Amino acid sequence: MNLTIDIGNTRVKSAVFEGDRLVELYVFDKRKIISEIKKIFKKNTISAGIISNVATISEKRMVQLKKIIDFQIVSSASKVPFNNLYKTPKTLGVDRIALVAGAVKQFPNKNVLVIDAGTCITFDFVSDKTAYLGGAISPGIKMRYKALNKFTANLPLVETLELNDFIGKNTEESIVSGVLNGVVKEINGVIEDYEQEYLDLTVVLTGGDTNFLSKQLKSSIFANQNFLLQGLNEILKFNGHK
Numbered sequence: 001m002n003l004t005i006d007i008g009n010t011r012v013k014s015a016v017f018e019g020d021r022l023v024e025l026y027v028f029d030k031r032k033i034i035s036e037i038k039k040i041f042k043k044n045t046i047s048a049g050i051i052s053n054v055a056t057i058s059e060k061r062m063v064q065l066k067k068i069i070d071f072q073i074v075s076s077a078s079k080v081p082f083n084n085l086y087k088t089p090k091t092l093g094v095d096r097i098a099l100v101a102g103a104v105k106q107f108p109n110k111n112v113l114v115i116d117a118g119t120c121i122t123f124d125f126v127s128d129k130t131a132y133l134g135g136a137i138s139p140g141i142k143m144r145y146k147a148l149n150k151f152t153a154n155l156p157l158v159e160t161l162e163l164n165d166f167i168g169k170n171t172e173e174s175i176v177s178g179v180l181n182g183v184v185k186e187i188n189g190v191i192e193d194y195e196q197e198y199l200d201l202t203v204v205l206t207g208g209d210t211n212f213l214s215k216q217l218k219s220s221i222f223a224n225q226n227f228l229l230q231g232l233n234e235i236l237k238f239n240g241h242k
Contacts, residue, residue, distance in 0.1 A: 001023065001044055001047060002018075002046070002047070002049065002050070002237070003015075003016055003017075004049070004229045004233050005037070005049065005051045005232075006054075007030060007033070007052065007057060008118075008119075009055045010030055010055075011028065012028055012030050012033050012036070013025070013226075014027075014028075014040065014229075015226060015229040015233070016046070020233070022226060022229070022230065023044070024044070025226065026040060030057065034065070041068060046069060048069075048072070048236055049070075049071040050073075050233075050235060052074045052097075052228065052232055054093060054095050072235075072239065074098060074235060075094060076090045076091075076092060076097070078235060079235075079238060080097060080101050080235055081105065081235075082100055082101065082126055082132050083129075083131045085131050086132060087134075096116075096122055096135070097231075097235075098231035098235060099114045099124055099206070099231050100114065100126050100132050100231070101232075102114075102227050102230045102231025103204060103231070104126060105230070105231070106230070107202050107204075108130075109128050111125070111126075111127055111128050111198040111202065112126050112202045112204060113203050113204070114135075114204045114206065114227070115190075115203065115206070115207075116206050117141070117183075117187075117207035117208065118207035118208045118209065119140050119142065120137055120138065120139060120140050120143065121139070121183070121187070121207075122135060122136070122137050123136040123190055125194065127198075140209070141161070141179060141180065141183055141209055142159065145158050145175070145179055148175055155171065155175065156171065156175075158176055158179075160176055161209070161212040162176070163184075180216075183213070184213065184216045184217065187217060188217060188219065191203055191217070191219045192219075195219070203220070203222065204223075204227060205221045205222070206223070206226075207225070210223050210224075211223075211225075
């Protein structure tokens with residue numbers, strides 16, 4: 001069995017895979033990573049592991065993880081199943097690398113746009129020739145709410161994902177309308193740009209805001225909140241860990 005670990009800003013998502021099949025999913029606080037990973041190992045027979053570390057964890061914890069198993073750590077130097085044509089490959093986020101690996105595996109010989117709606121909204125495009133061309137990075141929903149609150153004197157902090165009307169009847173509703181409608185229209189617009197260039201485009205939506213956005217977007221999409229974990233598993237398999 002393979003163990004994939006995605007370390008985010010505050011939480012960790014981890015999954016156990018047997019071949020291509022996701023056997024079990026775990027989500028826990030980043031501060032508990034060592035104890036939780038040990039629990040996973042007690043419950044499962046893990047032969048290989050891989051880590052995507054977007055948010056930095058201490059060197060001490062990385063050493064502790066390495067003592068549990070010699071995890072592969074995703075980086076720009078990792079062996080991956082696609083041709084990376086990004087002009088600055090060393091700056092490409094490890095989460096984006098994993099997402100593209102997942103796209104190549106699940107949609108072979110397809111033009112795929114992967115949209116990861118989390119802290120940031122990232123757009124990543126891989127062609128039907130398995131060439132990664134790049135994409136875009138935009139503030140996520142929570143980041144937009146926080147920015148309005150932080151950089152103004154009187155606007156409140158809003159966190160809702162409920163969109164009732166495009167006309168806000170008070171300040172809070174106006175913020176919700178501006179942020180949520182703005183995000184939806186932005187994503188729809190980006191998809192339309194790609195569809196004009198690539199008629200046979202496949203769109204994948206993942207990340208923490210998947211459930212909300214999948215109901216709002218006009219295009220036909222594949223919604224999968226565990227797409228990054230599946231991409232990590234694909235990188236492991238590509239490196240000889242079945």
